[in-house]
Amino acid sequence: MAIETRPPHESDLETIDINVNVGPQHPATHGVFRMVLTIDGELVVDVDPVIGYMHRGNEKLPENCDYRQVIGYHDRTDYLAQFNTEHCYVEAVERLAGIKPPERAEYIRVVLAEMNRIASHLMFFGAFGTDIGLFGTSFMYAFRDRETIQDFFEEITGERMMYNYFRPGGVAWDLPDNFRQRCSQVLDSVERGVEQLDGLMMENEVVLARCRGLSPVTVEDGINWGLSGPMLRATGLKHDIRRAEPYSIYDRFQFDIPTGKQGDVYDRLVVRLEEMHQSAWIVRQALETMPEGPIMAEGLKRVLRVPAGEVYMRVESPRGEYGVYLVSQGSDKPWRHKVRGASFSNLSALRAMSVGNFVSDVIIILGSIDIVLCEVDR
Amino acid sequence: MLGVLKAIQTTVKAALRKPVTVQYPTEKKTLPHRSRGLPVLLWDFDINEPFCTGCQVCARYCPVDCMTVTMKDNPNFAAGKSKRKKIVDKFYIDYARCMRCDICVEVCNFDAIVMNNTWQGVELSRYDRQDLVMDLPALLRQSKTGELETPFREPMGVAHSGWAPRMDEEEAAAAAEAASLEKHHGTSPDKPSLSAPTPDPTAEAPPESKASAEQGTPEAAEGLEKEGGEG
Ligand code: SF4
Numbered sequence: 001m002a003i004e005t006r007p008p009h010e011s012d013l014e015t016i017d018i019n020v021n022v023g024p025q026h027p028a029t030h031g032v033f034r035m036v037l038t039i040d041g042e043l044v045v046d047v048d049p050v051i052g053y054m055h056r057g058n059e060k061l062p063e064n065c066d067y068r069q070v071i072g073y074h075d076r077t078d079y080l081a082q083f084n085t086e087h088c089y090v091e092a093v094e095r096l097a098g099i100k101p102p103e104r105a106e107y108i109r110v111v112l113a114e115m116n117r118i119a120s121h122l123m124f125f126g127a128f129g130t131d132i133g134l135f136g137t138s139f140m141y142a143f144r145d146r147e148t149i150q151d152f153f154e155e156i157t158g159e160r161m162m163y164n165y166f167r168p169g170g171v172a173w174d175l176p177d178n179f180r181q182r183c184s185q186v187l188d189s190v191e192r193g194v195e196q197l198d199g200l201m202m203e204n205e206v207v208l209a210r211c212r213g214l215s216p217v218t219v220e221d222g223i224n225w226g227l228s229g230p231m232l233r234a235t236g237l238k239h240d241i242r243r244a245e246p247y248s249i250y251d252r253f254q255f256d257i258p259t260g261k262q263g264d265v266y267d268r269l270v271v272r273l274e275e276m277h278q279s280a281w282i283v284r285q286a287l288e289t290m291p292e293g294p295i296m297a298e299g300l301k302r303v304l305r306v307p308a309g310e311v312y313m314r315v316e317s318p319r320g321e322y323g324v325y326l327v328s329q330g331s332d333k334p335w336r337h338k339v340r341g342a343s344f345s346n347l348s349a350l351r352a353m354s355v356g357n358f359v360s361d362v363i364i365i366l367g368s369i370d371i372v373l374c375e376v377d378r
Numbered sequence: 379m380l381g382v383l384k385a386i387q388t389t390v391k392a393a394l395r396k397p398v399t400v401q402y403p404t405e406k407k408t409l410p411h412r413s414r415g416l417p418v419l420l421w422d423f424d425i426n427e428p429f430c431t432g433c434q435v436c437a438r439y440c441p442v443d444c445m446t447v448t449m450k451d452n453p454n455f456a457a458g459k460s461k462r463k464k465i466v467d468k469f470y471i472d473y474a475r476c477m478r479c480d481i482c483v484e485v486c487n488f489d490a491i492v493m494n495n496t497w498q499g500v501e502l503s504r505y506d507r508q509d510l511v512m513d514l515p516a517l518l519r520q521s522k523t524g525e526l527e528t529p530f531r532e533p534m535g536v537a538h539s540g541w542a543p544r545m546d547e548e549e550a551a552a553a554a555e556a557a558s559l560e561k562h563h564g565t566s567p568d569k570p571s572l573s574a575p576t577p578d579p580t581a582e583a584p585p586e587s588k589a590s591a592e593q594g595t596p597e598a599a600e601g602l603e604k605e606g607g608e609g
Pocket residue numbers: 429430431432433434435436437447466485486487488489490491
């Protein structure tokens with residue numbers, strides 16, 4: 001394949017394709033992920049992704065846990081979007097058990113989940129900058145602002161990463177007193193940081209030269225490959241679960257769904273950058289209308305027994321559609337607990353997107369998927 | 379070309395502002411009040427004994443099974459000094475396994491355990507991971523020496539997060555006794571929900587697995603506990 005790119009005098013020589021292992025321990029693979037690249041010179045003719053190094057049984061373990069103990073495992077499924085994953089799980093349990101969380105709890109969840117989306121996208125920009133050769137600069141910029149958000153989360157939940165804060169029926173404890181003011185302060189500083197990141201990356205010659213037009217994906221392909229989240233929106237399809245199937249209280253907020261034009265790597269960046277602004281907008285709206293009141297549904301038993309049945313709940317996590325499928329048989333533990341990881345489905349399109357590109361571009365394509373290996377392997 | 383200039387302008391601007399990092403071992407960030415370090419036990423200065431009655435509720439709810447607790451008769455109760463009939467005998471937490479989930483704090487009916495929110499905790503870098511298994515004196519040290527000035531414990535935390543209704547002192551003592559009875563005889567005298575004595579009579583019994591966990595030694599109980607799933 002693609003022999004014609006060789007200089008003429010080389011094509012007379014007999015050459016063979018060679019296999020190159022990228023990973024599992026490689027900074028460009030964003031975790032323990034292995035790609036077996038078959039390359040012909042610099043051209044990639046085949047990609048064989050090898051996953052499973054991070055498998056910890058995150059779907060099976062919760063089947064031996066009380067419904068409330070499971071929340072901690074969801075933090076560890078997608079460790080960059082903990083609030084989004086917790087949100088998905090607790091909503092799944094609530095739907096199955098028929099619990100209605102109080103208004104304030106819903107607002108708290110939305111605010112924190114959207115802040116978490118910003119933090120996750122910041123992480124993406126940081127890591128992606130490293131992939132394309134901006135070295136530490138974008139990483140440091142993004143981490144500075146992500147750190148602000150994490151400090152803010154620590155003030156609320158006590159933890160920097162594994163929050164374990166949402167509960168079926170509400171949230172664990174109330175917000176600190178100065179929450180509103182503190183939250184807008186954090187948002188302001190983060191938005192300034194996003195502006196800087198914008199200036200650093202989006203018009204940067206290096207980024208434009210390397211990302212524009214790289215591995216464009218059409219809408220049909222995107223749907224057929226099972227892409228979701230920013231990857232799918234970059235192809236131009238306006239699909240966002242917060243709009244398509246509003247959960248929690250997302251139907252009360254105004255926000256735009258940013259889309260790309262041709263689904264190339266640059267569009268994926270643009271979509272994520274714009275999503276950060278949209279998330280900030282949602283948080284501001286929620287802060288204005290957040291009511292006072294209880295944060296936990298009344299009348300919950302100490303042992304949460306969920307009526308027999310099954311439920312599939314999906315949310316828009318920063319990486320795409322994160323889903324939880326629960327089957328209950330009426331006991332205090334889920335009988336079946338299945339997680340749909342957005343990165344897993346997005347990653348499955350890697351081969352189709354990379355074949356025919358250069359080795360260095362495959363690294364960028366992988367980076368632009370924004371995978372979290374813990375979510376891929378679970 | 380303009381794009382590169384813009385990027386460089388951003389970098390130059392950033393180079394001129396103050397650093398945001400803190401040089402950790404010499405400087406430390408102030409921790410928020412809610413900060414969740416590793417769990418430690420609280421010391422009751424009025425009676426000079428731990429708050430913990432050794433009821434094992436926390437050990438049973440710990441998702442990673444890193445706690446081991448045993449209970450004994452309280453000598454201070456016999457002497458009439460304390461209201462606690464039972465008191466903790468041995469308490470081990472494996473800090474290497476703890477995932478700082480806060481569940482033990484939320485389920486404890488006696489406000490006996492909190493998450494450490496100071497910098498002066500246990501140094502976690504050790505040569506042997508056995509050294510991270512903390513025993514009772516180690517767990518009580520911070521509270522006893524007053525290092526743990528204002529532990530965070532949401533006043534309504536337990537009820538709010540839906541784990542357990544509050545108990546008053548009498549109920550708590552009864553619960554402790556009942557738990558110990560159950561531990562010795564493997565049966566429950568009156569209430570179905572011993573480990574979770576609730577004022578609400580309609581409240582449901584604890585999961586079946588909890589009952590099985592009562593019968594063995596705490597070590598065995600921990601193993602049993604997780605195997606008791608319905609699936
Ligand atoms: S739940 Fe509280 S009182 Fe019971 S053993 Fe644990 S720390 Fe002690």
